[in-house]
Amino acid sequence: MLALCGEVLVDLILEGENPLRFTGVLGGSALNTATTLARLGFPVRFLSEVGTDWLSRWSEEEMARRGLEAHLVRHEGPMPLALVRLEGGNATYSFHRPFQGAFRPPKGALKGARAFHFGSLFALEGRTADGVLALVEEAEGALLSYDPNLRHPPTGEERARIQSYLRRVDLLKLSLEDARLLFPEGPVEGVRGLPPPLKVLTLGEEGALAFLGEKEVRLPAERVAVADTVGAGDSFTAGLLALLLRKGYGKASLPSLTPEDLEESLRGAMALAALACTVRGAYLPEEGLRAWKARFLGD
Numbered sequence: 001m002l003a004l005c006g007e008v009l010v011d012l013i014l015e016g017e018n019p020l021r022f023t024g025v026l027g028g029s030a031l032n033t034a035t036t037l038a039r040l041g042f043p044v045r046f047l048s049e050v051g052t053d054w055l056s057r058w059s060e061e062e063m064a065r066r067g068l069e070a071h072l073v074r075h076e077g078p079m080p081l082a083l084v085r086l087e088g089g090n091a092t093y094s095f096h097r098p099f100q101g102a103f104r105p106p107k108g109a110l111k112g113a114r115a116f117h118f119g120s121l122f123a124l125e126g127r128t129a130d131g132v133l134a135l136v137e138e139a140e141g142a143l144l145s146y147d148p149n150l151r152h153p154p155t156g157e158e159r160a161r162i163q164s165y166l167r168r169v170d171l172l173k174l175s176l177e178d179a180r181l182l183f184p185e186g187p188v189e190g191v192r193g194l195p196p197p198l199k200v201l202t203l204g205e206e207g208a209l210a211f212l213g214e215k216e217v218r219l220p221a222e223r224v225a226v227a228d229t230v231g232a233g234d235s236f237t238a239g240l241l242a243l244l245l246r247k248g249y250g251k252a253s254l255p256s257l258t259p260e261d262l263e264e265s266l267r268g269a270m271a272l273a274a275l276a277c278t279v280r281g282a283y284l285p286e287e288g289l290r291a292w293k294a295r296f297l298g299d
Contacts (some may be wrong), residue, residue, distance in 0.1 A: 006030025032234035119147035231282020239272035
């Protein structure tokens with residue numbers, strides 16, 4: 001079983017401006033990764049929070065339809081929203097996050113987890129960070145994976161939380177935009193010196209770069225016709241985790257990851273990210289996902 005934790009949002013994607021028209025889909029970085037892992041055949045437990053309105057009930061039903069075992073903290077109030085405007089294939093966001101109460105996940109929620117992935121703004125909020133850290137500590141023995149997925153330069157308090165996570169995790173996945181926000185003077189060198197055993201930096205159309213101890217692997221991206229880039233990084237994370245776990249790597253064995261297995265895992269992760277770019281939104285097309293499974297998982 002794989003466990004993931006992060007926010008759930010209803011993404012309202014702008015379709016027209018006179019009047020304003022939107023298409024609504026369920027979103028959130030860790031949720032997108034969890035959805036793809038479940039569609040790849042992994043048993044997935046997802047920890048998050050919802051409200052009490054009808055949109056919250058719809059969100060719970062959608063998580064169940066996606067095959068997720070959801071453990072949800074319920075808050076009084078409406079479901080969080082993200083208004084999304086696509087410009088040249090890239091997305092800009094307006095977040096509406098009404099929850100004020102603390103995130104207190106149930107104890108024992110990670111029992112039996114082979115891996116635990118978390119991140120995004122959810123892991124940096126004051127009201128949620130203690131709950132996320134409790135899960136990180138509970139996940140002892142599992143492969144710990146973190147994606148900061150930053151939307152702004154981190155504050156001093158947020159940097160302290162990030163550093164606390166980095167001392168504990170085994171796998172750090174971040175985008176070049178994340179790295180620039182963390183290390184504006186030298187993003188690549190800054191990432192290289194971070195403590196997690198495996199650091200993976202996605203470079204958009206330039207591919208991906210990984211650091212494993214003294215080893216460094218860089219691969220070019222797959223070229224596709226881009227509809228938008230929404231969910232590409234989340235799909236990359238799903239592909240990377242799926243391939244590392246399928247190859248038998250866990251917390252103890254990750255430092256012994258061979259360059260060949262790292263290269264193949266990166267190539268598969270980039271192929272899944274490229275697939276996400278061929279459609280609007282983060283939900284991967286079924287035919288393309290089946291082809292990816294046949295190519296990289298052999299089933």
